[in-house]
Amino acid sequence: GTLHVAVVGAGIAGLSCAGFLAQAGLSPVVFDKSRGPGGRMSTRRGEGWQCDHGAQYFTARDPDFRAEVERWLQAGVAARWAPRLRVLGGDLGHDADSGLARFVGTPRMTAPARLLAERLELQAGTTIHQLERGAEGWRLLSAERGWVDGFYDAVVLAQPAPQAASLLRQSSLHNAAASGLVTLAEGVVMRGSWALMVRFADPVALPFDAAFVNAGPLRWIARDSSKPGRDGVESWLLHANAQWSEAHIEDDADDVAAAMLQAFHDLGGPLPQAWTAHRWRYADSEPAGDMVCAWDGDTGVGLCGDWLNGGKVEGAWLSGRALAQRIVDGLRVVG
Ligand code: FAD
Structure with a gap:
C-alpha cells in the first residue's frame, strides 16, 4: 500500500x-x-489591525523556489513588496540592496502556507x-x-x-x-527575538517604510501597512536584535515594550496608540x-x-x- x-x-x-x-x-x-x-x-490579527510578527519578507534566489513563488504570485497569495528602505545607525552590517526583489504573503504572511x-x-x-x-x-x-x-x-x-x-x-x-x-x-543554538506590533491613529510621518537598524536594541522596523493588500489601521513592526533579545528574553513584556518604543522614538517615530509584544524563543539559529x-x-x-x-x-x-x-x-x- x-x-x-x-x-x-x-x-x-x-x-x-x-x-x-x-x-x-x-x-x-x-x-x-x-x-x-x-x-x-x-500574522497577528486584532480588532481593526493586522501585523506580520515573524518573517518580514522573503527572497527567492534558487530557480525552483522562484518558480514556486511565481505560482504563489499567480494564486494571489504573495506579492512583491518594494519598501522605501533605509539603513539607520551606522553603515555596518546591512546594506539596503534596493535591487533585491522582496516578497510578502498577501493579504498576510500566512497566505502561502x-x-x-x-x-x-x-x-x-x-x-x-x-x-x-x-x-x-x-x-x-x-x-x-x-x-x-x-x-x-x-x-x-x-x-x-x-x-x-x-x-x-x-x-x-x-x-x-x-x-x-x-x-x-x-x-x-537558536536565538530569541522580541517583536513589538504597534498601532497608530494616523500614518506615521517617517520618510521610509522599513529600515535595518544597526544601533541600540532594535534590528529592523517596518510599516506593515505598506505591504500590499493590508487593511486596518497604520501598523508597524519593531524587531529587537538577537543580542538584546537574548539578554531580555525573560523580562516583562511591558519593560521590553518601553525600551523598544523609546528606541523607535529616538529614530523619529511617534508614540503609538496601542502595542502588542511577542516573544520568539526560537527566531533564528547560528x-x-x-x-x-x-x-x-x-x-x-x-x-x-x-x-x-x-x-x-x-x-x-x-x-x-x-x-x-x-x-x-x-x-x-x-x-
Ligand atoms: P517554523 O515556521 O518554525 O515551523 C515549525 C512548526 O512546527 C511551527 O508551526 C510549530 O508550531 C510546529 N511545532 C513545533 N513543535 C511542535 C510539536 N511538538 N508538535 C506539533 N507542532 C510543532 N525569514 C526570511 O526569509 N526573511 C525574513 O525577513 C525573516 N524574518 C524573521 C523574523 C523573525 C522574528 C523570525 C522569528 C523569523 C524570521 N525569518 C525570516 C525566518 C523564517 O520565518 C523561517 O526561516 C521559516 O519560516 C522557518 O520555517 P520552518 O518550517 O523551518 O519552521
Missing part, C-alpha cells in the same frame, strides 16, 4: 516536504500545535511530544488527544532544532544513526552547516527546517523538498 508519513510542523518546511511526498504518491499527515499552518511565517496546506491533511492544535516505534510502525503521542490515529512508516520533524531535539529524546530510537540526529539537533536536511533510513526519521539550510523561508522550503526527495529515493532503493 501507500506509505504513511507523519510530518510534525506545518511551517513552510513541513508543508513543502508533505506536498512533495503527496505528489510522489505517498500519504503524508501534517501535525501542528498551533491553530493553523505557517509557523514563523505568521494556507495555499500549500489546502491539498494536505493537517491536524492542527496537536502538539506531538513523543514518538514510539512498534511492529506496525511509528505512533505519535499528542498533548491534547493522547495517541493520534494511525501508524506511520516514517516521521518528519519539521520543527526548530531545540523542539526536534526534545521530541527525539522522548522517543524510542535505538540506533547510532538516530542518535546522530539528536546530536545534530542539540548542537544548534549557521548549522549546509546539510539541507537529515534522514535516517533505518528508523525512518528525518529532519528538515530553516536551521539546516540558511535560516530563511527559501532555505526552509528547499530543505523540506530535499527531505521528501531523500525519502522517496530511499523507498526506490528498498522497493
Whole structure:
C-alpha cells in the first residue's frame, strides 16, 4: 500500500516536504500545535489591525523556489513588496540592496502556507511530544488527544532544532544513526527575538517604510501597512536584535515594550496608540552547516527546517523538498 508519513510542523518546511511526498504518491499527515499552518511565517490579527510578527519578507534566489513563488504570485497569495528602505545607525552590517526583489504573503504572511496546506491533511492544535516505534510502525503521542490515529512508516520533524531535539529524546530510537540526529539537533543554538506590533491613529510621518537598524536594541522596523493588500489601521513592526533579545528574553513584556518604543522614538517615530509584544524563543539559529536536511533510513526519521539550510523561508522550503526527495529515493532503493 501507500506509505504513511507523519510530518510534525506545518511551517513552510513541513508543508513543502508533505506536498512533495503527496505528489510522489505517498500519504503524508501534517501535525501542528498551533491553530493553523505557517509557523514563523505568521500574522497577528486584532480588532481593526493586522501585523506580520515573524518573517518580514522573503527572497527567492534558487530557480525552483522562484518558480514556486511565481505560482504563489499567480494564486494571489504573495506579492512583491518594494519598501522605501533605509539603513539607520551606522553603515555596518546591512546594506539596503534596493535591487533585491522582496516578497510578502498577501493579504498576510500566512497566505502561502494556507495555499500549500489546502491539498494536505493537517491536524492542527496537536502538539506531538513523543514518538514510539512498534511492529506496525511509528505512533505519535499528542498533548491534547493522547495517541493520534494511525501508524506511520516514517516521521518528519519539521520543527526548530531545540523542539526536534526534545521530541527525539522522548522517543524510542535505538540506533547510532538516530542518535546522530539528536546530536545534530542539540548542537544548534537558536536565538530569541522580541517583536513589538504597534498601532497608530494616523500614518506615521517617517520618510521610509522599513529600515535595518544597526544601533541600540532594535534590528529592523517596518510599516506593515505598506505591504500590499493590508487593511486596518497604520501598523508597524519593531524587531529587537538577537543580542538584546537574548539578554531580555525573560523580562516583562511591558519593560521590553518601553525600551523598544523609546528606541523607535529616538529614530523619529511617534508614540503609538496601542502595542502588542511577542516573544520568539526560537527566531533564528547560528549557521548549522549546509546539510539541507537529515534522514535516517533505518528508523525512518528525518529532519528538515530553516536551521539546516540558511535560516530563511527559501532555505526552509528547499530543505523540506530535499527531505521528501531523500525519502522517496530511499523507498526506490528498498522497493
Ligand atoms: P517554523 O515556521 O518554525 O515551523 C515549525 C512548526 O512546527 C511551527 O508551526 C510549530 O508550531 C510546529 N511545532 C513545533 N513543535 C511542535 C510539536 N511538538 N508538535 C506539533 N507542532 C510543532 N525569514 C526570511 O526569509 N526573511 C525574513 O525577513 C525573516 N524574518 C524573521 C523574523 C523573525 C522574528 C523570525 C522569528 C523569523 C524570521 N525569518 C525570516 C525566518 C523564517 O520565518 C523561517 O526561516 C521559516 O519560516 C522557518 O520555517 P520552518 O518550517 O523551518 O519552521
